[in-house]
Amino acid sequence: xxxxxxxxxxxxxxxxxxxxxxxxxxxxxxxxxxxxxxxxxxxxxxxxxxxxxxxxxxxxxxxxxxxxxxxxxxxxxxxxxxxxxxxxxxxxxxxxxxxxxxxxxxxxxxxxxxxxxxxxxxxxxxxxxxxxxxxxxxxxxxxxxxxxxxxxxxxxxxxxxxxxxxxxxxxxxxxxxxxxxxxxxxxxxxxxxxxxxxxxxxxxxxxxxxxxxxxxxxxxxxxxxxxxxxxxxxxxxxxxxxxxxxxxxxxxxxxxxxxxxxxxxxxxxxxxxxxxxxxxxxxxxxxxxxxxxxxxxxxxxxxxxxxxxxxxxxxxxxxxxxxx
Numbered sequence: 289x290x291x292x293x294x295x296x297x298x299x300x301x302x303x304x305x306x307x308x309x310x311x312x313x314x315x316x317x318x319x320x321x322x323x324x325x326x327x328x329x330x331x332x333x334x335x336x337x338x339x340x341x342x343x344x345x346x347x348x349x350x351x352x353x354x355x356x357x358x359x360x361x362x363x364x365x366x367x368x369x370x371x372x373x374x375x376x377x378x379x380x381x382x383x384x385x386x387x388x389x390x391x392x393x394x395x396x397x398x399x400x401x402x403x404x405x406x407x408x409x410x411x412x413x414x415x416x417x418x419x420x421x422x423x424x425x426x427x428x429x430x431x432x433x434x435x436x437x438x439x440x441x442x443x444x445x446x447x448x449x450x451x452x453x454x455x456x457x458x459x460x461x462x463x464x465x466x467x468x469x470x471x472x473x474x475x476x477x478x479x480x481x482x483x484x485x486x487x488x489x490x491x492x493x494x495x496x497x498x499x500x501x502x503x504x505x506x507x508x509x510x511x512x513x514x515x516x517x518x519x520x521x522x523x524x525x526x527x528x529x530x531x532x533x534x535x536x537x538x539x540x541x542x543x544x545x546x547x548x549x550x551x552x553x554x555x556x557x558x559x560x561x562x563x564x565x566x567x568x569x570x571x572x573x574x575x576x577x578x579x580x581x582x583x584x585x586x587x588x589x590x591x592x593x594x595x596x597x598x599x600x601x602x603x604x605x606x607x608x609x610x611x612x
């Protein structure tokens with residue numbers, strides 16, 4: 289950086305306090321991206337920035353004003369790149385895992401409050417980036433930090449263009465506790481059917497493209513982090529996955545298949561508290577499961593009556609019933 293770093297002496301005494309949330313959130317976002325396996329799409333981005341996983345983890349340990357000032361004196365460019373990369377991630381769909389973690393760790397935070405935090409951090413990072421561009425030297429072979437920022441933004445845009453298209457949400461739910469419980473149960477059941485069984489139903493379930501373990505893993509993770517009564521958005525592939533998984537779950541629970549393939553003790557039944565949350569309250573676990581499966585099925589049929597993906601999924605489910 290320039291010979292003099294006297295500008296650091298002009299920073300307010302509560303500078304760290306103003307930036308604590310911003311550093312934390314941007315650090316998580318940068319770490320999430322850099323923790324992914326290296327690919328050709330990330331090669332240029334990684335070459336431009338002065339960050340790796342170890343550096344971000346070290347920057348994430350800053351917890352007071354003296355530590356922040358020390359970092360600004362010794363590694364200002366690393367801090368600049370952390371804020372820049374974190375900001376780029378948080379402005380795009382790549383932030384989804386980070387925001388899901390924040391919602392999970394701060395269970396009482398609402399969507400509106402999370403948006404307020406994001407807006408504050410966005411404003412704070414813009415302020416610090418501008419400040420550093422005034423006082424910090426650019427990397428070698430780069431005329432200014434502003435040009436460095438443009439190069440990183442271009443590389444990030446190329447990275448985004450290489451990512452698979454994001455399915456747009458088609459449904460917005462607020463699941464009750466028993467509904468969320470059975471959704472999770474259904475997905476786990478679909479991936480837990482024994483691979484070595486000769487039961488035709490289990491074999492048919494394992495052949496369904498939407499219920500492959502790899503395909504279900506992202507939705508299992510999402511529902512594991514979801515909170516009852518909180519908004520839950522679903523895209524069409526996820527609607528199909530839940531539709532088929534719940535149908536499979538319903539068929540298993542009303543048959544003796546669980547005992548036949550040794551899964552009767554593998555999954556928890558719906559609790560009395562959760563069962564009482566349904567209206568009207570079912571008399572048994574099987575009725576509770578059946579009620580939730582039936583309700584979701586009706587909702588899908590009412591909201592997507594002419595959707596070809598749902599029609600195909602329904603035909604596959606009907607074929608499954610014959611295997612029982």
